[in-house]
Amino acid sequence: MKKTFPILFIIAALIITAAIAFGIKSTKTVDWEESFNEKSNKPYGVSIFYKELPKLFKNHKVRTVYHQPASYLQAHSEDSFGDHIAEGSFIIIGNSDYIEDDSIDELLHFVDSGNTLFISDYYFAQKIHDTLNIDIDYIENTKDSISYQSLKYFNLNDIAIDRNEGDNYFSKIDTVNHTVLGHSKIDYKHVNFIRAPFGKGNIYLHLEPKAFTNYNLLKEDRYKYAEGIISYLPENDVYFDSYTKIQTGYDGNVEKESNLSWFLEQLSFKWAWYTTLIFGLLFMIFNAKRRQRIIKIIKPLQNTTVAFVKTISNLYFETQDHKNLIDKKITYFLERIRTDFNMDTAVLNEEFIVKLVSKTGKKKEDVKKLIDYINWLRTKNEFFEDNLIQLNKLIEAFYLK
Structure with missing residues (x-):
C-alpha cells in the first residue's frame, strides 16, 4: 500500500492542475431560452x-x-x-x-x-x-x-x-x-x-x-x-x-431529474465530483486483492417473497414507471375479479358494473367510480404519480368496504 501513495499523489496533482487550467480558460454562458418553466432558475424560467x-x-x-x-x-x-x-x-x-x-x-x-x-x-x-x-x-x-x-x-x-x-x-x-x-x-x-x-x-x-x-x-x-x-x-x-x-421538451423531465444535475452544471463541483470518482476507482483497483481470505458466513434460508415484492415495486416506483405499475395493478385486479367471482372482464360496461355489484354486495357508486377510472386510464398515453395513487386508493377501498 505504501508504494501506491506516490502514484496516487502524482495522479491527484495532475487532475487538480487540469481542473484549474480548464476552469481558467472556460467561461460559463447564459442560457436565454424562453422556457417559462416553473422549475427553471435560468433567466427566462419563472x-x-x-x-x-x-x-x-x-x-x-x-x-x-x-x-x-x-x-x-x-x-x-x-x-x-x-x-x-x-x-x-x-x-x-x-x-x-x-x-x-x-x-x-x-x-x-x-x-x-x-x-x-x-x-x-x-x-x-x-x-x-x-x-x-x-x-x-x-x-x-x-x-x-x-x-x-x-x-x-x-x-x-x-x-x-x-x-x-x-x-x-x-x-x-x-x-x-x-x-x-x-x-x-x-x-x-x-x-x-x-x-x-x-x-x-x-x-x-x-x-x-x-x-x-x-x-x-x-x-x-x-x-x-x-x-x-x-x-x-x-x-x-x-x-x-x-x-x-x-x-x-424544455426541462420536460424536470420532476425526474436528479439533484446532482445542478452540481454538474457548476464547474468547480463537477471537477470535485469527477476527482472523487477517479480516486474511488483507483482505490478499488489498488485494493482489489485482499490480504486475508474471506470467511464465508452461511446463513439459514429465509422467506424472501415479501422482500422481493417490495424490491420490485420500489424499482418501478423509483424509476417513475407509472404506466407499467398502473397496467399491472389493473391486470391483477381484473384477474382477481375473474378468479373470485367467475366474471368476464373483457368489456367493462354498465352491465359489468351491475353484475359486479350484485356479486360483491358493494355500493354501486363505489364500484362505478373504480371501473370508470380504469376505463379513463386506458385512454391515456401519459401517466403521473397522482394517477397511480388514485387508482391504488380506489382498489384498496373496493376490498376494504
Whole structure:
C-alpha cells in the first residue's frame, strides 16, 4: 500500500492542475431560452414567480396542473372522480399554443361557470381569437431593445423591459365588451393587456410573458409590473399550468431529474465530483486483492417473497414507471375479479358494473367510480404519480368496504 501513495499523489496533482487550467480558460454562458418553466432558475424560467404565488394568494390553494386542461378540469368537475372541484383562476405563462382545441373548450366552459382564465403569451390559439373576436399584430423595435410597459388604473411609472426586439399588441378588440388594462410602448402606445368577460367569468389576455421571468422580477423594480397584473385576478384558488412546458421538451423531465444535475452544471463541483470518482476507482483497483481470505458466513434460508415484492415495486416506483405499475395493478385486479367471482372482464360496461355489484354486495357508486377510472386510464398515453395513487386508493377501498 505504501508504494501506491506516490502514484496516487502524482495522479491527484495532475487532475487538480487540469481542473484549474480548464476552469481558467472556460467561461460559463447564459442560457436565454424562453422556457417559462416553473422549475427553471435560468433567466427566462419563472421559478421565482411560481414560488411567490402562495404569498400573493394567501389562504388559497395553489395547484400545479401537469395534464391537458381538458382532462384535468373534467376530472375535477362536479360528480367526477377528482379529489376537489376546480374553481378559481387558471394561469398560463407562455407556450399556450400547445393547448388543444378540446382544452380551449373546457377552459371556456370553466370561465363561463364563473371562474377566471389568465394567459400571458405572445399569441394565443386561433379558437380564442375567433371566440373573443381579437387580432394580434407585431411592431419591430428599430431603435433599441427596450419597450415600456404600463398599467391602467395603477399609479406606476413605465416599466422598461429590455432584450425586446419588438412587441406584440392587440390590433383588434371588442371595444364595447373588452376592457383595456395595459399598454406597451415602442414609438407609440399600443394595447397589450385586456379583460374580456365570458359568461359569468373573465378572461385576461396579456402579451408580454417575459415580465414574469426570473430575469425581470429580479431587475430593478420590474416586479411591481408583474404584481400589478396579478392584482387584477380575484382572491381565489390558483391552477398553474405546467403541461405546456412538458410539451415543449424544455426541462420536460424536470420532476425526474436528479439533484446532482445542478452540481454538474457548476464547474468547480463537477471537477470535485469527477476527482472523487477517479480516486474511488483507483482505490478499488489498488485494493482489489485482499490480504486475508474471506470467511464465508452461511446463513439459514429465509422467506424472501415479501422482500422481493417490495424490491420490485420500489424499482418501478423509483424509476417513475407509472404506466407499467398502473397496467399491472389493473391486470391483477381484473384477474382477481375473474378468479373470485367467475366474471368476464373483457368489456367493462354498465352491465359489468351491475353484475359486479350484485356479486360483491358493494355500493354501486363505489364500484362505478373504480371501473370508470380504469376505463379513463386506458385512454391515456401519459401517466403521473397522482394517477397511480388514485387508482391504488380506489382498489384498496373496493376490498376494504
